[in-house]
Amino acid sequence: MKQIKSVNDFVIKFANVNGTGSASANNLFAKALFRMGLPVSPKNIFPSNIQGLPTWYEVRVSEAGYLGRRGGIDIALSVNPQSMAQDIKEVRSGGYFIYDNTKPLDLRLVRDDVNIIGIPLTRICNEEYKDPRQRQLFKNVIYVGALAALLNMDFKVLTDLVGDQFKGKEKLILPNIHALELGHQYARSQFECPIGIQVKTLDSLGDQILVDGNTALGLGAVYGGATVAAWYPITPSTSVVDAYEKYARRVRIDAGTGHKNYAIVQAEDELSAIGMVIGASWNGARAFTATSGPGVSLMSEFLGLAYFAEIPTVLFNVQRAGPSTGMPTRTQQSDILSTAYASHGDTKQVLLFPSTPRECFDFGALSFDLAERLQTPIIVMTDLDLGMNDNMSEPLAWDDARRYDRGKVMTAEQLEEGVEFGRYLDVDGDAISYRTYPGTHPNRGAFFTRGTSRDEYAVYTEKGEEYEKNMLRLMRKWDTIKEYVPEPEVVAASEETDVAVLYFGTSEASSREALDYLAQDDGIYLDAMRVRSFPFNDEVKAFIEGHSQVFVIEQNRDAQLRTLLMAEFEFGPDKLKSVLCFDGTPISARNIRKQIKQYLDGGMVMPLHRTKIASSAGE
Amino acid sequence: MSYQIPKFRHPQLPVNDLGYTKADYEGSISTLCAGCGHDSIAGSIVKACHELSIEPHKIAKLSGIGCSSKSPTYFLGKSHGFNSVHGRMPSVVTGAAMANRNLTYLGVSGDGDTASIGMGQFAHVARRNLNMVYIVMNNGCYGLTKGQDSATADEGSVSKKGDANIYSAIDLCATALQMGATFVARGFSGDKEQLVPLIKAAVSHRGFALIDVVSPCVTFNNNPGSTKSYEFVRDHAEATGTVDFVPMRKEITTDYMPGFSHEVTMHDGSSIHLYKMDENLDPFDRTSALISMEKHRASGDILTGLIYMDKDSRDLHDVMETSRRPLNTLAEEDLCPGNQMLKNINASLR
Numbered sequence: 001m002k003q004i005k006s007v008n009d010f011v012i013k014f015a016n017v018n019g020t021g022s023a024s025a026n027n028l029f030a031k032a033l034f035r036m037g038l039p040v041s042p043k044n045i046f047p048s049n050i051q052g053l054p055t056w057y058e059v060r061v062s063e064a065g066y067l068g069r070r071g072g073i074d075i076a077l078s079v080n081p082q083s084m085a086q087d088i089k090e091v092r093s094g095g096y097f098i099y100d101n102t103k104p105l106d107l108r109l110v111r112d113d114v115n116i117i118g119i120p121l122t123r124i125c126n127e128e129y130k131d132p133r134q135r136q137l138f139k140n141v142i143y144v145g146a147l148a149a150l151l152n153m154d155f156k157v158l159t160d161l162v163g164d165q166f167k168g169k170e171k172l173i174l175p176n177i178h179a180l181e182l183g184h185q186y187a188r189s190q191f192e193c194p195i196g197i198q199v200k201t202l203d204s205l206g207d208q209i210l211v212d213g214n215t216a217l218g219l220g221a222v223y224g225g226a227t228v229a230a231w232y233p234i235t236p237s238t239s240v241v242d243a244y245e246k247y248a249r250r251v252r253i254d255a256g257t258g259h260k261n262y263a264i265v266q267a268e269d270e271l272s273a274i275g276m277v278i279g280a281s282w283n284g285a286r287a288f289t290a291t292s293g294p295g296v297s298l299m300s301e302f303l304g305l306a307y308f309a310e311i312p313t314v315l316f317n318v319q320r321a322g323p324s325t326g327m328p329t330r331t332q333q334s335d336i337l338s339t340a341y342a343s344h345g346d347t348k349q350v351l352l353f354p355s356t357p358r359e360c361f362d363f364g365a366l367s368f369d370l371a372e373r374l375q376t377p378i379i380v381m382t383d384l385d386l387g388m389n390d391n392m393s394e395p396l397a398w399d400d401a402r403r404y405d406r407g408k409v410m411t412a413e414q415l416e417e418g419v420e421f422g423r424y425l426d427v428d429g430d431a432i433s434y435r436t437y438p439g440t441h442p443n444r445g446a447f448f449t450r451g452t453s454r455d456e457y458a459v460y461t462e463k464g465e466e467y468e469k470n471m472l473r474l475m476r477k478w479d480t481i482k483e484y485v486p487e488p489e490v491v492a493a494s495e496e497t498d499v500a501v502l503y504f505g506t507s508e509a510s511s512r513e514a515l516d517y518l519a520q521d522d523g524i525y526l527d528a529m530r531v532r533s534f535p536f537n538d539e540v541k542a543f544i545e546g547h548s549q550v551f552v553i554e555q556n557r558d559a560q561l562r563t564l565l566m567a568e569f570e571f572g573p574d575k576l577k578s579v580l581c582f583d584g585t586p587i588s589a590r591n592i593r594k595q596i597k598q599y600l601d602g603g604m605v606m607p608l609h610r611t612k613i614a615s616s617a618g619e
Numbered sequence: 620m621s622y623q624i625p626k627f628r629h630p631q632l633p634v635n636d637l638g639y640t641k642a643d644y645e646g647s648i649s650t651l652c653a654g655c656g657h658d659s660i661a662g663s664i665v666k667a668c669h670e671l672s673i674e675p676h677k678i679a680k681l682s683g684i685g686c687s688s689k690s691p692t693y694f695l696g697k698s699h700g701f702n703s704v705h706g707r708m709p710s711v712v713t714g715a716a717m718a719n720r721n722l723t724y725l726g727v728s729g730d731g732d733t734a735s736i737g738m739g740q741f742a743h744v745a746r747r748n749l750n751m752v753y754i755v756m757n758n759g760c761y762g763l764t765k766g767q768d769s770a771t772a773d774e775g776s777v778s779k780k781g782d783a784n785i786y787s788a789i790d791l792c793a794t795a796l797q798m799g800a801t802f803v804a805r806g807f808s809g810d811k812e813q814l815v816p817l818i819k820a821a822v823s824h825r826g827f828a829l830i831d832v833v834s835p836c837v838t839f840n841n842n843p844g845s846t847k848s849y850e851f852v853r854d855h856a857e858a859t860g861t862v863d864f865v866p867m868r869k870e871i872t873t874d875y876m877p878g879f880s881h882e883v884t885m886h887d888g889s890s891i892h893l894y895k896m897d898e899n900l901d902p903f904d905r906t907s908a909l910i911s912m913e914k915h916r917a918s919g920d921i922l923t924g925l926i927y928m929d930k931d932s933r934d935l936h937d938v939m940e941t942s943r944r945p946l947n948t949l950a951e952e953d954l955c956p957g958n959q960m961l962k963n964i965n966a967s968l969r
Contacts (some may be wrong), residue, residue, distance in 0.1 A: 035969070207969035219964065225954040226948035228717045230710075247964075251956040259942045261953050268743040272710040275703070275740070279714025282701060283679070283722075284947035288713060305704055396964040398958040404951060437947065438679045438699035439722050446676060448692060450702040460692070492786040515843070 002094035002194035003115055004074050008038055008063035010197045011070050012147075015078040015087045016140070018041075019051030022079075025140030026057040028165070029147060030390065032158045034060055034210045037202035041067040041509075043389050043586065048235070048329045054083040063202065067392060068510030071588040074197060077143060079121060082561035085109055094180035095179055096195060098143070098150075100226055100421055117191060119146050124182055124267070138179040152194035154201055207395050209357070213386035214290075216357035216396065217316055218243025220364020221288055222251065225404050228287035228312070229264045230276030232295065235328050236316035236384040267276035270295035274315065276303040278414060281312045282449060284409070286368045293322045293335045294471025296342065297377075303377055304343025305451045307474075310424070310433070312371035312378075312407070316364070319383040321584045330584025331384035333505055334556035339379050340534055346471060348462050350481055351534040352380045353504040357393035359532075360386065363486070365398075372407035374481050375432055383555070385506045385586040410434040415444040423447045423458040424470060431477035485533035493525035500527040500543065501596070503553040504561060506586060511553050513589035514596070522593075524600060526551070534564065541569050544576070551596055553579040636672040644669045646696040648691070656808030656834030656849075657687055657756045661694040664725070664754070665812050667818035668695065672889035675683060678723045679715060683708040683737060684834075686763050687729030687756035694939035695725075696863060706737025709744035712751050713935075719945040720936050724751040731761050734770040734789045741791075745798035748750065748826040750934035752818070755791055755829070756808070758836035759847035766839030777844025791928055793912050795829040802828035803908065805923045807852055813924060816891070819864035820925065825886040831920065852921060859900055859911075859924030863892040883930055891925075902927055 016022035019566025030042040041060040047053040066578040077098045078087040093113040118496050125135040166172040218240045231241045252261040267273035273289045280287035306313040321327035352363045367378040436445035455466040503511045518524040529543045552562040559578040579595045581587035632640040644665040675697035682688035684705035691700045703711045733741045759772040772784045802824040806814040821828035835841050841848045884890045901907040908927035915922040
């Protein structure tokens, strides 16, 4: 039978039952590969459920360093009878299907183009363990041990990792290693190891780390000096505040008094969470909230207040598939428009688009500087794929000489000297005004913050010309903001071309990979730009103008970034073409390549109706 | 026509311990209707803060939306103010109080802002026992939109339009008690003698202090048949007793009848004297307070005065064990763990 053969290049998908402890075993597998020096990209595909429903964990190994979702499964490891029919169907021809054969495989599922490997996991556990919970937990560890033999993994890396993971709980180390050995021995005695797919230790990763974006974002908030976190639990953002709390406990508790140099308030809802952030920021603390799409909808009224009253506000939006509850445990980049123009009236909000954990950390910390400098909400737009999955990343770094930029804050000394204070007075032409913290000076600098219109001295007014003047100043401030937000990143094609792609956030890895294939295999060369913020800097405009055709790659149905580009720059629809994926899985390189080729093979004739290029799931 | 604050001041206006006159606690001219109860409450706030000798700039006044929430403009002109979003004042105060525990937080709201759109935030700020004074200017109607019934309008109360309210009323004091508020009082805008000491006691209380002040709307809800009219409230108010507030370090000179009084020392060293009229109410017992309120509700009377106080209240900062230094004063050296720590964290992620 045909066997896929490869070294350090494959996709394996684990099919488990939610709540059975599979996540830590699967994580052990991925981390061991990472420690062997292999570029890995693990992705959790999980249901909105705590226990009982099917859940998957997909790991891509790519010696070439491609970390986006590839599409196609080389090895399926299925221990969940509920999903077995689907799992075996997904395996590529010549791939491998590993399953628990304590019960024989349903003959109707057998495929003659797939290599079927049965390991009696349940039987081994029943013979080895009496406690039902142990039987369930160790089943997962046993299959990791078996995989180590089948793929020729460095067994010592695995056992060392177990030692590290259970530091402090030493009693658990030996039983886990024993379970690994059970699987390892069974596979070695029963099968020819390795199978066609195998791994070899590499030295390619340098000092990279493996971390989820939410952890990096939470750390960014700690390093960025956030002292107040207010939030309401919502998948997939919850672990941002969890991480903030974990590290704040470690580094922000006064050794002498035991008091906390931070405050975390779990609010009653997202409206309250953003209200607390605004109150704290108004009062001179660095504060943030983390949420997802439904939370952003609820926060939208307050975002208008923060925009109009010019109150620094930091919001981390870990996007998921909407609208409404949508697919709450699946990924999308579908809150671009609802955040960019969040709130009623004329509003524009600053967005940052990180694409790696390192950037989550950097942008997380930067957002506090920007919010205080620019006196407006800063929304960091990550997504479930980046936020909840372990991603390989450059290590996190901090310049110890760096000082926080607290923006324009008038001090008691300045007020005492008689420096003129007008809360909404533009004194130096950047359209950003000085503010004062409450309690600064006995007689000077107090003002009334309000969502109603007011003059430059914060005095209520309904005069049209005062209102208009203020709104125009906010537009000039928007121009100032362009100088502060992260600039886009450009990757030029190896051959001159007038066609380009534009992407942001988690579409980066797959886009870059697709561009490689298009160049190598199809002779299609495209320049690339990764947008990292909104408002768009002038480079974005110049880049689009410099190409005859730009494909905008994004993970939503309505081409929201494209809409934003058209609205802000007035590019016509012919100039910008969409490459989309919105089935809730991360966009894959194959999908991007296919969509771009469809356009270009058609002699640049574009279908008028966007639904024709709707993405194909799982590609 | 609004009442005007006179521009001139008597040269020998009495000053408080800090040397401030009452004028230093006033705000700008009210734009509310002449005779509005809210203006009287604003006057009581000015008097209380002056007599308490709080530095005006160490108070932050925050509000939601509505007639009541406009009123912070009309008092404490040297204080920072924040007129926020309808029903969301509690969350803004919560954030502000987290950032700086050393200011006095005065939240001003109305019955629509609290009992309807803001009911959720009201309930939760009470249960968190945030250190703040929460004043509801309660007139039973939506004044700014011309007099619709609010959720505190009593069932059967007749509005200016002539319709009787068909829904049962939300009692904010009872709600606050059940949500865990540690200081609950009710006042009447027309009774400054009672209201001023209540405000002082609320400011000195450590934790969440609600004062629900019945404040008739002269334009839309002061008609016969309304249970929030001046006439009705004057006829039906029954006080729990009288309250004297004695600031810290002041000699206590007030007489009181033995056996009917309580002296309570507040967290900041000041004390309050309670002269009880209702022997059955124990204002330091939540159950007694709830029973008393329910009895008055059943008899159609309005119970005013101090209804409940937890003398041992611990506020949100206490239970969270946050730094005694205001969080907004912490700088890089307190907040940023530096690159070496990050290197250790990186190592744990490999």
